[in-house]
Amino acid sequence: MMTYKSGLYTLNCILWSCIHVEPLLLGLLFKQFFNILKPGENFTINLFSIIALTSVYTIGRMINIRWGAMVDNKHRFNMSALLRRNMFESILKKPGASSIPCSQGEALNCFRDDARTIEDSISWTLDFIGNVVFVIVAVTIMVSINAKITLFVFTPLVAVVGIVQVLRSKLQKYRVASREATGLVTGAMGEIFSAVQAIKVAGEEENVVRYLEKLNRQRHKMMLKDTLLTQSLHSIFYNTVSIGTGFILLLAAGSMKNGDMTIGELSLFIYYLNFISDFTSFFGGFIANNRQAKVSFLRIAEVMQEDNLYNAVEHNDLHLKSGNKDTKDNINISEKFSAEDLTDISVEGLSYQYKTSGNGIEDIHFRLKKGSFTVITGRIGSGKSTLIKVLLGLLPSDGGNIKWNGKTVTNPAEFFISPYCAYTPQIPNLVSDSIKNNILFGLQEEAVDINNSLHAAVLEKDIKELENGLDTVIGPKGVKLSGGQIQRVAVARMFARKAELLVFDDISSALDVETENKLWNRLFKDRPATCLVVSNRRGALKQADQIIVMKDGRIEAIGRLEELLDHCDEMKAIWG
Numbered sequence: 001m002m003t004y005k006s007g008l009y010t011l012n013c014i015l016w017s018c019i020h021v022e023p024l025l026l027g028l029l030f031k032q033f034f035n036i037l038k039p040g041e042n043f044t045i046n047l048f049s050i051i052a053l054t055s056v057y058t059i060g061r062m063i064n065i066r067w068g069a070m071v072d073n074k075h076r077f078n079m080s081a082l083l084r085r086n087m088f089e090s091i092l093k094k095p096g097a098s099s100i101p102c103s104q105g106e107a108l109n110c111f112r113d114d115a116r117t118i119e120d121s122i123s124w125t126l127d128f129i130g131n132v133v134f135v136i137v138a139v140t141i142m143v144s145i146n147a148k149i150t151l152f153v154f155t156p157l158v159a160v161v162g163i164v165q166v167l168r169s170k171l172q173k174y175r176v177a178s179r180e181a182t183g184l185v186t187g188a189m190g191e192i193f194s195a196v197q198a199i200k201v202a203g204e205e206e207n208v209v210r211y212l213e214k215l216n217r218q219r220h221k222m223m224l225k226d227t228l229l230t231q232s233l234h235s236i237f238y239n240t241v242s243i244g245t246g247f248i249l250l251l252a253a254g255s256m257k258n259g260d261m262t263i264g265e266l267s268l269f270i271y272y273l274n275f276i277s278d279f280t281s282f283f284g285g286f287i288a289n290n291r292q293a294k295v296s297f298l299r300i301a302e303v304m305q306e307d308n309l310y311n312a313v314e315h316n317d318l319h320l321k322s323g324n325k326d327t328k329d330n331i332n333i334s335e336k337f338s339a340e341d342l343t344d345i346s347v348e349g350l351s352y353q354y355k356t357s358g359n360g361i362e363d364i365h366f367r368l369k370k371g372s373f374t375v376i377t378g379r380i381g382s383g384k385s386t387l388i389k390v391l392l393g394l395l396p397s398d399g400g401n402i403k404w405n406g407k408t409v410t411n412p413a414e415f416f417i418s419p420y421c422a423y424t425p426q427i428p429n430l431v432s433d434s435i436k437n438n439i440l441f442g443l444q445e446e447a448v449d450i451n452n453s454l455h456a457a458v459l460e461k462d463i464k465e466l467e468n469g470l471d472t473v474i475g476p477k478g479v480k481l482s483g484g485q486i487q488r489v490a491v492a493r494m495f496a497r498k499a500e501l502l503v504f505d506d507i508s509s510a511l512d513v514e515t516e517n518k519l520w521n522r523l524f525k526d527r528p529a530t531c532l533v534v535s536n537r538r539g540a541l542k543q544a545d546q547i548i549v550m551k552d553g554r555i556e557a558i559g560r561l562e563e564l565l566d567h568c569d570e571m572k573a574i575w576g
């Protein structure tokens with residue numbers, strides 16, 4: 001990470017090294033000042049020049065600290081932003097249906113706290129370098145004044161390193177436990193917020209609060225241990241240093257009495273000691289933070305699902321400069337490659353097994369012809385949604401082949417997007433914005449026939465009845481809309497993409513029969529694309545050119561409705 005933005009790191013290093021080393025000069029000025037300051041003497045030219053130099057030093061230091069703070073903030077931001085960017089990229093690159101291995105709350109903690117801990121550990125290397133330079137020079141000066149007393153300065157430093165080494169594993173253990181407990185609380189809160197209605201309907205408010213209290217008590221315990229150990233270490237560092245300083249002052253008093261030390265040299269000792277004590281306690285904190293940063297790196301690798309830790313720190317552009325337009329702000333749907341227009345999709349031997357349940361789909365074969373309307377049907381848990389997710393690359397297939405116009409699709413996740421494919425999942429993801437922006441979702445308004453999308457999604461009447469029409473802001477996940485409206489806004493978003501292949505995963509659950517039939521009729525009449533639809537509803541089944549009947553993760557039968565009702569028992573059971 002130090003080599004990322006190396007110019008900024010070097011500048012930061014120079015500025016902070018100066019900030020840490022500058023007090024050496026003031027110590028020498030103090031020494032001169034006290035050595036020539038004698039009771040009853042008038043101010044000499046020498047004294048005035050020391051005061052003038054001290055003033056110049058102070059102004060210079062203020063400017064330096066200001067620049068140092070500015071550059072450090074920028075450098076720190078770049079460090080944690082790189083980690084967050086790489087984490088985000090890694091999550092987005094994973095198959096959509098298995099993107100994070102933990103709760104959203106835990107992932108958010110990782111983005112916030114772990115990136116911050118690592119940011120600290122990088123930034124503190126600068127303070128470490130500056131402090132080490134200060135200590136080396138200061139000790140050289142002090143040894144030249146009094147080697148015996150100087151030796152005592154290092155006693156607390158050795159003690160601090162010893163203490164941190166002894167408590168190293170405890171420090172890491174408590175940090176892991178406190179982070180996990182925090183993740184459980186934020187994860188539970190996220191789940192509770194998204195299930196408010198279900199909790200109220202079930203009358204489970206008290207149980208839920210009790211559960212949250214239990215998690216909070218666990219977190220309280222873990223955080224207390226972690227914070228107590230960290231703060232105890234800090235107080236041990238400071239007190240060890242203070243005891244050492246006391247000894248040094250006693251020794252110095254003896255030396256002064258013997259005339260081995262001047263008042264100026266004593267003031268220099270006391271002034272430098274202050275910084276060496278700070279360094280000693282900083283050193284303890286620095287080592288402790290590095291241990292915690294190791295835990296943070298492991299957690300980040302876990303969220304990224306990467307074995308190689310270097311992927312977390314891979315050097316990538318952050319696109320921070322304004323006017324940098326190489327990011328894809330708008331997707332232009334007119335960029336369609338006509339050579340790739342769909343004529344035929346074939347699926348051969350597609351399989352996927354969930355590691356946790358052992359269920360999934362096996363050996364799936366079927367073909368979709370251009371403009372056809374195919375319905376995947378089957379009982380609950382028969383594998384309909386899994387089939388769609390594996391086809392679209394939202395889950396990684398264990399085997400099999402998908403061909404688009406006879407050519408193998410090597411990376412379905414990257415291929416099955418607009419303009420080739422658009423998809424409405426069983427639970428749509430709407431964002432807290434206007435209906436219009438939810439439908440456009442990045443497309444340019446001029447490139448979309450939004451009224452046509454609304455009509456196809458049977459949404460035109462609903463929009464007219466809303467006070468602000470298309471500009472109505474729908475709240476997080478569309479809470480201000482009914483379930484059916486949410487589903488149809490997602491469908492309108494899909495139609496706006498003008499994709500070759502439209503995939504609907506069981507949109508029926510939130511739609512009444514009449515609205516759903518209207519939707520299929522309009523779609524069937526316009527035939528804008530090839531459609532793959534998961535549904536058990538008669539309205540869809542009646543329209544289908546082919547029906548794929550799923551049972552226990554396998555295809556039980558494929559055919560038209562009349563044929564299947566004739567000879568397929570599973571189809572007869574679903575039809576009722």
Ligand SMILES: Nc1ncnc2c1ncn2[C@@H]1O[C@H](COP(=O)(O)OP(=O)(O)OP(=O)(O)O)[C@@H](O)[C@H]1O
Nearest residue numbers: 354356357359360379380381382383384385386387
């Ligand atoms: N995330 C998961 N982890 C483990 N097993 C899963 C997961 N999702 C689904 N399964 C299992 O895979 C099988 C197929 O599930 P799938 O959701 O594809 O069925 P479905 O036909 O779409 O059901 P539904 O009609 O309820 O949507 C089921 O046995 C289910 O228990």
